[in-house]
Amino acid sequence: MTSSAPTVALVGATGAAGSTVLRVLEDRRFPLRELRTLASPRSVGSTVTFRGEELPVAVVEASRLHGCDIVFFAAGSATSKEYAPLVAAGGGVAVDKSSYFRMDPAVPLVVPEVNGERVREHRGIIANPNCVAIPLAVALAPLHRAFGLRHLTVATYQAASGAGRNLVAELAVQEQDDAAGRVPSNDFYPHVLHRNVIPGGWRMYGDDTEEEVKVTQEVRRLLELPELGVGITTVRVPVAVAHAAAVWVELETDADPATARRILESAPGVRVLDDPATQAYPTPREVAGSDEVHIGRIRRDPSREHGLALFVVADNLRKGAATNAVQVAELVLEGRR
Amino acid sequence: MTSSAPTVALVGATGAAGSTVLRVLEDRRFPLRELRTLASPRSVGSTVTFRGEELPVAVVEASRLHGCDIVFFAAGSATSKEYAPLVAAGGGVAVDKSSYFRMDPAVPLVVPEVNGERVREHRGIIANPNCVAIPLAVALAPLHRAFGLRHLTVATYQAASGAGRNLVAELAVQEQDDAAGRVPSNDFYPHVLHRNVIPGGWRMYGDDTEEEVKVTQEVRRLLELPELGVGITTVRVPVAVAHAAAVWVELETDADPATARRILESAPGVRVLDDPATQAYPTPREVAGSDEVHIGRIRRDPSREHGLALFVVADNLRKGAATNAVQVAELVLEGRR
Numbered sequence: 001m002t003s004s005a006p007t008v009a010l011v012g013a014t015g016a017a018g019s020t021v022l023r024v025l026e027d028r029r030f031p032l033r034e035l036r037t038l039a040s041p042r043s044v045g046s047t048v049t050f051r052g053e054e055l056p057v058a059v060v061e062a063s064r065l066h067g068c069d070i071v072f073f074a075a076g077s078a079t080s081k082e083y084a085p086l087v088a089a090g091g092g093v094a095v096d097k098s099s100y101f102r103m104d105p106a107v108p109l110v111v112p113e114v115n116g117e118r119v120r121e122h123r124g125i126i127a128n129p130n131c132v133a134i135p136l137a138v139a140l141a142p143l144h145r146a147f148g149l150r151h152l153t154v155a156t157y158q159a160a161s162g163a164g165r166n167l168v169a170e171l172a173v174q175e176q177d178d179a180a181g182r183v184p185s186n187d188f189y190p191h192v193l194h195r196n197v198i199p200g201g202w203r204m205y206g207d208d209t210e211e212e213v214k215v216t217q218e219v220r221r222l223l224e225l226p227e228l229g230v231g232i233t234t235v236r237v238p239v240a241v242a243h244a245a246a247v248w249v250e251l252e253t254d255a256d257p258a259t260a261r262r263i264l265e266s267a268p269g270v271r272v273l274d275d276p277a278t279q280a281y282p283t284p285r286e287v288a289g290s291d292e293v294h295i296g297r298i299r300r301d302p303s304r305e306h307g308l309a310l311f312v313v314a315d316n317l318r319k320g321a322a323t324n325a326v327q328v329a330e331l332v333l334e335g336r337r
Numbered sequence: 338m339t340s341s342a343p344t345v346a347l348v349g350a351t352g353a354a355g356s357t358v359l360r361v362l363e364d365r366r367f368p369l370r371e372l373r374t375l376a377s378p379r380s381v382g383s384t385v386t387f388r389g390e391e392l393p394v395a396v397v398e399a400s401r402l403h404g405c406d407i408v409f410f411a412a413g414s415a416t417s418k419e420y421a422p423l424v425a426a427g428g429g430v431a432v433d434k435s436s437y438f439r440m441d442p443a444v445p446l447v448v449p450e451v452n453g454e455r456v457r458e459h460r461g462i463i464a465n466p467n468c469v470a471i472p473l474a475v476a477l478a479p480l481h482r483a484f485g486l487r488h489l490t491v492a493t494y495q496a497a498s499g500a501g502r503n504l505v506a507e508l509a510v511q512e513q514d515d516a517a518g519r520v521p522s523n524d525f526y527p528h529v530l531h532r533n534v535i536p537g538g539w540r541m542y543g544d545d546t547e548e549e550v551k552v553t554q555e556v557r558r559l560l561e562l563p564e565l566g567v568g569i570t571t572v573r574v575p576v577a578v579a580h581a582a583a584v585w586v587e588l589e590t591d592a593d594p595a596t597a598r599r600i601l602e603s604a605p606g607v608r609v610l611d612d613p614a615t616q617a618y619p620t621p622r623e624v625a626g627s628d629e630v631h632i633g634r635i636r637r638d639p640s641r642e643h644g645l646a647l648f649v650v651a652d653n654l655r656k657g658a659a660t661n662a663v664q665v666a667e668l669v670l671e672g673r674r
Contacts, residue, residue, distance in 0.1 A: 151640060152640075153490050153568070153585060153640075155492030155570075155583035157494070157534045157572065157574070175512065175515060175516050176516050178512060178516075179512050179513050179515075179516035179517075180516075190616035191616065191620050191622070191623070192622055195575065195576050195577055195621075195622055196576060196620050196621055196622035196623075197494045197574055197576060197581050197620065197621055198620050199581075199583070199613075199618050199620070199633070199634050199648045200613050200616055200618050200634075201616070204613050204614045206636075207594065207613070207634075207635075207636030207637065208636065209613070229639075229640030229641065230640050231490070231585050231638045231640045231641065231644065231646060233492075233583040233585075233634065233646055233648065235494065235581075235583065235648075237494070237534055237574055237575075238532065238574075238575055238576075239532050239533060239534060239575075240532055244534050244536075244572075246492035246536070246570040246572065246583075248490060248568050248570075257544065276536075276537050276541050276544070276546070277541045279527035279528065279537055279538070281536050281537050283528050283533050283534065283535050283536070284532075284533055284534055285528070285529055285532055285533035286528070286533075296536070297536050297537075297544075297570065298544075299543075299544030299545065300544065301568045302566075303488060303489075303490075303566030303567050303568045304566065304568065307568065309568060309570055311536045311570065311572075
């Protein structure tokens with residue numbers, strides 16, 4: 001590939017994450033020679049809008065990935081498993097949003113603000129972390145660099161879109177039902193989400209949700225702290241877009257909240273909004289649509305030595321998925337110039 | 338007072354907590370010679386329904402508390418401060434839901450399942466804890482007795498009704514607006530709650546919310562662990578009724594989850610619902626209306642020595658307020674027989 005614009009494919013173009021990749025490519029004026037919008041056979045015949053044009057969605061198959069410089073995978077693990085190695089073998093780079101390659105030591109797991117230099121280690125596949133792990137890593141990496149991270153506790157408040165469009169649609173119907181005084185029902189998710197919070201809905205690994213396992217493993221890998229103690233409980237909340245997390249950290253050395261705030265304010269990809277006396281703190285409804293990780297409620301946790309508490313909110317479809325993937329692709333292109 | 342039925346007053350009869358006291362008095366067939374339903378001047382002219390009858394609501398004033406054996410206070414701290422001592426001076430017992438007397442060493446702070454024997458120490462006023470502190474104490478007391486409680490971390494998911502009827506009404510309007518595609522507004526609460534989670538809205542004490550301070554202080558007092566380390570973040574969620582909490586505990590001795598589950602299953606006021614593989618865990622929508630503290634997701638926190646994690650849900654208006662108050666009144670009456 002020369003320095004001319006790349007040929008790009010997007011696999012999963014019609015999903016919640018994939019359609020957000022289209023918006024982020026537009027917003028960031030990503031250079032493109034060609035964009036191929038692909039999806040599973042279910043989506044055949046549909047179109048997506050990109051830069052004002054209707055693009056047809058084709059079925060993902062090997063021939064359509066041929067000649068691509070970058071392929072974004074925003075479909076399931078099975079699709080990534082099958083097609084990402086083909087992209088790599090053909091000399092392109094697969095930027096994968098699925099969980100399939102995240103813990104593969106031969107595949108870098110990258111958040112540009114945290115470990116962007118790892119992009120250079122790729123062998124044709126780069127994994128994007130989970131939508132909770134990304135904002136946590138962005139928020140914690142500057143604190144880890146400054147003070148050393150010793151322990152992490154996280155309770156999540158995760159939006160419906162993290163489970164895909166089906167749950168967003170189901171939540172919208174439940175909202176209509178509740179507003180009209182009808183008893184809502186649930187089909188896709190195991191409990192009614194509207195007017196509720198649900199500490200499950202993920203596959204279980206023993207007593208832990210798959211999400212709890214993923215976030216733990218990926219935060220450890222991103223921060224290069226393989227032994228980091230992590231306590232985590234993942235909970236779904238009736239929010240369409242943007243995940244929040246109540247976070248407690250124990251640090252190696254003392255961090256007063258004012259210093260932590262200053263460090264986070266100058267950290268890449270972070271926006272600090274922290275004046276609770278004037279009700280200034282991030283909330284999902286206000287953070288949705290943003291590419292940054294928003295942090296507030298930064299304060300001491302006096303119950304732990306060198307303890308801090310914070311509240312972290314990020315758009316799970318943008319920084320938690322699409323924005324991170326596009327940033328990774330930008331790093332790949334920079335490296336090739 | 339003889340063993341005949343008591344004369345009872347309810348101050349704040351028209352509020353979210355007060356109207357729930359009426360329902361709980363009905364449900365528990367509380368013995369009554371007379372029930373006086375009182376409220377602030379704003380509610381004059383309104384009525385409440387009790388045991389199928391419409392009762393007029395009178396303005397709270399000293400003369401109307403005269404001769405009462407039990408007075409439930411479900412109004413604000415100012416009302417309790419003014420009138421509860423009058424009840425005590427008149428030989429009655431004030432069962433107070435406000436926060437005004439909770440940390441007064443001369444006033445017992447009681448959750449019947451946790452420290453019911455403290456009722457006997459009253460000098461005419463008994464305080465009820467905060468609606469998060471009550472279920473936490475019910476859930477933690479059995480674990481503390483069995484294993485010793487060393488540290489507590491809590492992230493809350495608190496229902497709108499905890500902030501009173503105004504927020505419930507505001508949330509319902511926002512829900513209508515969102516369902517109709519209108520942009521919702523907020524007036525009572527500092528941010529739009531529907532489709533959102535809000536880590537604030539309480540008065541601040543330095544960097545902590547008033548709620549975080551209250552829960553910490555009251556759990557320590559209830560469990561008689563004045564030095565207990567507590568990390569807590571309180572968050573409002575778009576749920577009408579029932580608070581949830583993600584909880585981590587560190588214990589003095591090892592507690593395997595199966596043993597903890599057995600202990601909690603036989604604990605008073607507790608219902609264990611814990612089989613996440615079949616999506617069995619408590620959620621606010623399903624727990625609302627119940628008098629018990631529901632616990633699920635009981636598992637090891639491997640990141641801490643003798644660590645356990647759990648998820649606790651209770652109806653904030655019932656066990657978190659009205660049910661606890663009525664149970665306390667029942668203990669008072671038992672003691673007088």
